[in-house]
Amino acid sequence: MDGATQTHPELSEIFNKDEERVDWHDETLWWIRQKRDKSAHSIPEWEQLRETASQIKNNVLSDLSAYLVSFEEKALANGIIVHWAADAAEHNRIVHGILKENGIQQMVKSKSMLTEECHLNEYLEQQGLDVIDSDLGERIVQLAKEPPSHIVLPCIHKKKEEIGDLFHIHLGVPAGTSDPQILTETARQHLRETFLTRRAALTGVNFAIAETGEFVVCTNEGNADMGAHLADVHIASMGIEKIIPERRHLGVFLRLLTRSATGQPITTYSSHFKKPRPGQQMHIVIVDNGRTIQMGREDFRNSLKCIRCGACMNTCPVYRRSGGHSYHNAISGPIGAILAPNLDMKKYADLPFASTLCGSCSNVCPVKIDIHQQLYKWRQVIVKEGYADSTKKIGMQLMTFTLSSPAVYRTAGKAGRWFLKHVPFAVNNKFNPWYKQRDMPEAPAESFGEWYKKNVKKS
């Protein structure tokens, strides 16, 4: 999907053409939010846990370079090969280089939002390599040739019937299959063959421990382990912000991660990778790709605390009713809307405005990122940098002029009411986005100011 020409409001309008589907999407994600609530409320010290996680991440960000150097040193000592990538292109070249060196044409990949951010699959395909995503949801969107619509639930926008259709075309299930049991078993058999035949496996990294040089990968399906344990070459891609200082800090994050994401107490598999097994190669690619720029933006640096749980998406009333693809970015939802403008302010100028600033995202965030405050701040930056459209600019200047002068305001107020009362068609027309699906407020006989003057001030 190319987001260059379509904005969040446009894509949301398309999504909202099918209201029943919007209801289904909203209910599905709200159900996950409720599971999160139930799970969080079972931990009396939940808020303290969030605060602790936030403080650990703040500490990491305040001394990131030292932690990264320590991590590299320990990882190297453990026998892991460490690579540094300044941007997405370099990351992709490094992964390609490792595969080429080992004469590998096919790779299995478990969930990694970083590789989505870097568009690794497309890059490797262009080089003639074959990548199969092993996370079930990721595999489904890969077959559909779509990006994931959610960072934890990549195919949450698809109904089981649609998945059946895809599996009918690609994996040979009978037409009309929609039984989840049959569909998952089909995927399981298909992926089993993939795991057994691939010599290289790429995984993401949830947490990289500076103290020990090990990294932790969390999955529910065990697919990262299946890939990594069977492959001769294990490549792990991580953003620089994935560091935590010590192993003892891990418990704080593991307790928060899936409770926030899906309401589960912990991921089914929380696998520690410390050193390659004999004969295996283990690579870590540590990627910047704009993160150090974000660190330099004081108002936005703490967005790097994100542990990618997706809770902000599940709770976001806008996300639930616009779908992940409406954000036209690898990371969608509220967190995507504060991360994306850092990478390309022009392309993603619409995203910080795709919010009512209700603040629910900040409240569910397990590492206490002030997401809605950052959305507000990004709006100021985007307008100042000149990415606001010009009609909006003129409207705002006029509004400022009116509201800065009591005299002008009173006249305009009168005119506004007169307009509403006497020329309703002028306002109540299809060019007025308010009136499309909502009635205008009725014009009162007098404003509060006029009432006050008449009834209070003179008495």
Next chain:
Amino acid sequence: MRVGLFIPCYVDQFYPNAGIATYQLLRKLGVDVTYPTGQTCCGQPMANSGFEHLTKDCNNLFIDNFAEFDYIVSPSGSCTLHIKDHLHSEEAEEKATGIRHKIYELVEFLVDILKVKDLHARFPHKVGLHQSCHGQRGLFLTQMTELVAPYFSKPQQLLSQVEGLELIALSREDECCGFGGTFCVVEEAVSVKMGKDRVKDHLTHGAEYITGADMSCLMHMEGILKRENSGVKVLHIAEILNAE
């Protein structure tokens, strides 16, 4: 105690009754309340659209109107929060800071400052309470469902003093209505869908009236109710608390 009444621009223009009820209610409670007539707006429509840098004159005008009072009270959580978070002035920062600390939304003023225990109001109807986000998550008028923390609700505390009023339960007690300032026109499709869903929650639970501490959310929901030809009405919480 001298109180300056801040009536947001759209309340002044479209919903004077919410302003009148606020004024009368405060008077009834013995408050020395004045409405400075030179006021216009808090500047939020510009700021939330990314034009905070254009609000300078608006801010100074606000300071000129309200700096002299002991408290500033407004029947809007959203406008109050905007002033609390964003009112600054190069010329009079000290006064701006003062205002940021002494401005109160009506409900919190009644509960926290006046400590109202007995309202003598009567409103024998089924009422749905809309928790406007800025009042709730910004000013903490009601505990938020996302947090693991003890429950409280200041608007409920006041509504429970109203004779005959039956507060209905909602399926989603603090979901945003989708108004969101300029969001309501920029993101028309999502805004309307959010509003429709919120209204539906109130209707399926039998509300005769939808109330709240922010008229802007109510204006948005009223637009949807009217379009759907519903008989359910919106009323600012001040109008219910002032009803006899």
